[in-house]
Amino acid sequence: MRDYKFEDYQDGGLVSSVVIKEPDQSILVIGDRGHVSCEWDFGDGNTASGEVVSHTYDSYRWDSVNGTYLPYTLTLTVCDNNRAINTTVYEITIYMLGDANGDGRVNILDISLMGLHWNARGGEADYDDRADLNNDNWVNITDAAIVGLHWNERAS
Numbered sequence: 001m002r003d004y005k006f007e008d009y010q011d012g013g014l015v016s017s018v019v020i021k022e023p024d025q026s027i028l029v030i031g032d033r034g035h036v037s038c039e040w041d042f043g044d045g046n047t048a049s050g051e052v053v054s055h056t057y058d059s060y061r062w063d064s065v066n067g068t069y070l071p072y073t074l075t076l077t078v079c080d081n082n083r084a085i086n087t088t089v090y091e092i093t094i095y096m097l098g099d100a101n102g103d104g105r106v107n108i109l110d111i112s113l114m115g116l117h118w119n120a121r122g123g124e125a126d127y128d129d130r131a132d133l134n135n136d137n138w139v140n141i142t143d144a145a146i147v148g149l150h151w152n153e154r155a156s
Contacts, residue, residue: 037079043072043092060094062155067104069093069155098150100130100143106150114143 040048042055061070071091078086098106100113113131120127122137129135133143 036081036083039077041075043074057092057094060096060155062096062104064156069095069102069104096150096153096155098133098147098153099155100133100147102130104155106147106153110147111144114139114147 037049038051038053040053040055042048042057044057046055048055057072061072062068063070071093074090074092076088076090078088080086095102096104096106098110100110103109113128117126117128117131117139120131120139122129122132127137127139131139131143133146136142
């Protein structure tokens with residue numbers, strides 16, 4: 001559904017780069033300062049160590065009072081060979097499957113968003129990653145099938 005890329009620079013050098021890919025919510029960190037350690041707190045009670053880690057969130061978080069998705073707070077602490085420590089916090093919002101427009105319901109509005117970007121591929125002007133639910137850089141029938149499988153579901 002969405003790709004996130006965060007880069008953190010200190011003293012003119014790249015400290016960490018984080019790429020998060022949905023819908024499987026895989027997380028990858030890349031650095032160029034000779035990291036000694038990377039410590040991850042995913043904000044859902046799970047942690048990991050290492051420059052390359054993978055984590056899957058079990059579920060989205062929904063605020064039923066305000067009708068919005070709530071983000072997870074991911075904390076990455078990196079220590080390099082010079083013992084310089086950098087902690088960066090990222091907010092990651094996980095959406096329920098099929099909810100392309102992020103309104104907490106899987107319905108005609110999600111199909112409409114896909115229709116507006118139908119057959120578009122990543123990098124093209126009419127491509128919208130919200131409509132690409134399986135994150136293959138192509139808005140096609142597979143994305144529509146995901147909406148169909150979750151039709152009329154509501155976030156709760």
